[in-house]
Amino acid sequence: MRNILRIDTSAQQERSLTRALGDIFEDRWQSLRPEDPWQRHDLALDPPVHVGSAWIAAAFTPEDRRSADQQDLLSASDRMIGELAAADLIVITVPMYNYGPPSTLKAWIDNVVRKDRTFSFDLTRGDWPLEPVLSGKELVVLTACGEFGFGPGGPRDGMDHLLPHLDTVRHYLGAETMHVVRIEYQEFGDDRHRTSLKAARDEAGALAGRLAARTRPSLQGEAR
């Protein structure tokens, strides 16, 4: 059995392209592996709190010295880390907002990337004191943007702060590989968008098929 955690982030429900890609991926997966359990967290309906000073103080207080209020303050983070830790596959559906992630996804990341839970910190490691605690997961990112050409050599090369961020932070989610399916040109609504949409829908289903067919997660050759 493989546990899947699906995180939806679009502020839109009905008209969301990224949620629709998530549904294609999920439907294909469930047709092949109906026994696999799915946990879902819709960040638009259930947004994580932004971390504040009391939250940070609680997170950096050793667990056995936390007050009841501090434990309470971290309880939602504990729950989200529990969902993450249980997952073999993380599926994030995410639009580009202002060249980065929606703030709800950033808040989720700030809640789950936590000292002594998802990373350890040790200055005897020199210039790289952080190490991930979790491992062996894969990350699937199903994304959409209004513009186009964010890839290497494209007209907006260097303007994408969504995928590079997820690719960096995925280590602390325990994801050794990241797979991306992206819809472009949404704001143009022209043939380029329709072509991109069809290719992304096909790829979301095909990716689910390839990953679901594996008996074990984390085959490096599939990642891009």
Ligand SMILES: Cc1cc2nc3c(=O)[nH]c(=O)nc-3n(C[C@H](O)[C@H](O)[C@H](O)COP(=O)(O)O)c2cc1C
């Ligand atoms: C608040 C907001 C900010 C956006 N910022 C960008 C952007 O910086 N670059 C871009 O290419 N598209 C941007 N878009 C377009 C969305 O990425 C695009 O509409 C995408 O399809 C939204 O995902 P969804 O259909 O799942 O809601 C933005 C849309 C919204 C609503």
